[in-house]
Amino acid sequence: TQLLEQSPQFLSIQEGENLTVYCNSSSVFSSLQWYRQEPGEGPVLLVTVVTGGEVKKLKRLTFQFGDARKDSSLHITAAQPGDTGLYLCAGEYAGNMLTFGGGTRLMVKP
Amino acid sequence: NAGVTQTPKFQVLKTGQSMTLQCAQDMNHEYMSWYRQDPGMGLRLIHYSVGAGITDQGEVPNGYNVSRSTTEDFPLRLLSAAPSQTSVYFCASRPLVNSPLHFGNGTRLTVT
DSSP states (O other), X not given: OOSSEEEOSEEEEETTOXXXXXXXOSSOOSEEXXXXXXXXXXXXEEEEEOSTTOEEXXXXXXXXXXXXXXEEEEEESSOOGGGOEEEEEEEEETTTEEEEOOOEEEEEEO | OOOEEEEOSEEEEOTTOXXXXXXXXXXXXXXXXXXXXXXXXXXEEEEEEEETTEEEEOSSOTTEEEOOSSSSBOOEEESSOOGGGOEEEEEEEESSTTSOOEEOOOEEEEEO
């Protein structure tokens, strides 16, 4: 059983559509990170959220940390083909362990 | 900076064989870790180290050994490979806890 549940697992949308990816847990995390992974490469950090209720924006990407620090969401506005990839959330717990969700594979069609 | 370097990129083993996956980082990071990635499972933590001479188990440590004799290197050993260990393995480092991980490009391991 994974500590972090991501949904949906797969998402295929048309260019220009909006989407939201969810990352949920029953555990509290000291921080939560979002990564994006391209085929054949390691994940690369997009953002870290630390404070409950925190919202961070990265161009068309909006990240939110839940008030209780148990969940997070990633919203993409007007998705583009370049947004295609695997999105992973990861929560910091037990002082020095980072646990990952199962990932959301996004495909944006032109 | 090379960042995190993993070797080899690909490896095929027969059941029962042993091998070591190499990981080196040149960023002077204290924290290093090994993850395995399987379809639909995200990344699962195998072992981690918070500094030279210190290692600890992650979420799925069985079948794997690690050591940390230097800050730069963190090898992962499979003593007797099993088909269940077929996966993509990622090494990652970071300067301290609550900071982002820097990943290598992975080692794709197949055990037949």
